[in-house]
Amino acid sequence: MAAFDKPDNTGKDHEERFLKAFEEYGDALFRHAFLRISDRDRAIDVVHDTFAKVWSYVRAGHEVKNFRPFLYKVLNNLIIDEYRKAKEASLDALFEVDGVDEGSFQELQQDSVESLIANLDGRQALELVSELPDVYREVLILRFVDELGPKEMTELIEESENVISVRLHRGLKLLRSLIEEREADARARRKSHTRT
């Protein structure tokens, strides 16, 4: 009974490992779900369903070496399902077929992610992320909140690195313009106040 230091030790039984995964990743999964869905209760339900699904998988005899990527994958799929069910605003539908073409690669060459983030307010970005279509939310949250690496993201979303990169770019640009818009509004309001 000496295996206390190894985290994903198969010596421990399935139930323990599974519940441990809940302890470890529960909050992070909820955070992700909430940032995507914006409804607290539904987010909790989605997280519950995620764990339920993964448990069924374990029951079926599949060995899960590392719970984290698996949980995220299931969660992400469930969230996408939620969106499909909800049939969100046309804006989403518009961006759904967000193709990546020649022009897109040009975008990549022009600005790096770093330069897009420069001078961008992280706090406001998070606040406004809910106004973005889900395709962008997905990559932005996975990248900046869950801090997934490029390879992890490709495995999760099942798109190429380039596609993901393009989405990140577009998402950030959108965020930037949303923030600027907001600040412009704020300035305008202040001006009108001082006038009166």
Added chain:
Amino acid sequence: MHERGGRATHEHKAMSDFNEQLKKKSDAIKLRVTERRELRERIVAYMEYHPLPENLKTSATKRAAGSVQSAVVSEPFFTYRFGGRYLKSAAVLGMLLFVVGVPTLAERSLPGDVLYPMKVLVNEEVRSSLAFSPYAKVEWEATRLERRLSEARLLAQEGKLTEDVEREVAEAVKQHSDSAQETILALRETDSDGAALAEIAFASVLEAQADIMTLGEEQAKLADASSEVVSSTVLASAVREAHADALSAQRERPATPERLFALIERDTTYAQELLDAIEDGATEREAQNIARRLADISRKVSRAQELQSSLASLEEGIVEPAPVNAEATSSTEADALTATLAVEAAPSRDSVSAEVISILRVALTDTRKLISFMTDIEVRHTVDVEQLIPITLTDEERVAEVNSALERARGLRGEVEARVVPDEVATKVEFGLGELELAIARSTAALDANALTDAESAAAEAEALALDVRALVGESPLESVSETSTTTPATSTPTTTEPNSGVEGDATTTTNTTTTPVM
């Protein structure tokens, strides 16, 4: 111009700013304590109802069958000292936290850690062994039982608790209780230790609920109330019956403490998190009261831990009489138990073990009461935490209490000595004062010897004697002649109503306020 490098570092900084800001804000998003607990329960329930097929059941049952003990003994279990330092800062911190306010609390990432160093000591594996069936099944039954009661309270509050509904709830209580007992019985076959643990856990839930109901009834009667309290006998007696069943089902052989410690650790951590997170419905006073009781509980637990580790040295053949001076706990069982332990004799392994268990039982029940108090708003409305869980005084507080009792006794004695003692009570007074001296001396000696319970009883005796003697002397006039201890059987002109009939007419004394001239 080092544009490239400059821009790179600038961007790098900007990026980390962005990341930081974003992270900071996103870190604040997480499950609330109650949400987390509920979600976990849902998941465990799901696992319960969709259990693993036989071929996948690796070790839960296999390991449980008798080998938990050996597994745990091989690990150095109590390597951490739960010092008083932590406790004091925990208590203070607990109070400060509430005063500071909610937003600050919400931003702390691990509510339990700073205030609950106890978390560190529990063996991970033992802790997680609690997570699963059939032990969890018993807990689940307990949870559902609590929920039904909680619902009943809510209905009663709204005046909607009809007889029918009440009977239904009582029936549900019985069902859950029976189901739990069945599971425990079955568990005895494979894991008798786990069964004992489950029994204790279940009994503590029932005891907490029974006390809550009793207290609710009492307070309702005092308030001359209303249908606001579940004062019905049907429900209350269902709970009490279930509790009685649970108690009688307990075996003589007590559970081994390790898992009980883990259970308490888990529950107290939850209680602490709840306390941290109470945003509404708790006044400052309530929060302090709750924090105080949590501190009491953790003191009990560390006391149990001390005893437990003293057990280890007993086992090694070092017959060190563990300082098992009769510690006061709030359970009568513990009192009876400690009464039988002679302070001089080295306590036997079994008795120490038994004391550990009984302290932990009390701690567990108190914790459940606290949790109930914090999570069930109806409980908060109907009972007072101060009465639900009486305070356990710390040693320092007890010493202080003893000293003030002695002070009062001495004060009273002083008053007696300053007065003239009426004849007919002279002998009694003398006798009383003598006894008083003895009691004070006993108490002081006991204090020096750190025998707190003895000191307390002696001090109580002293105070009682002092009051009696003081009452005997009554409104007897004050002596102006300062004599040390002897009382003069003097006649004097009374200033107020005269109880003294024996007038000898020998000496005359001047009194402070004379209304009638001396004869």
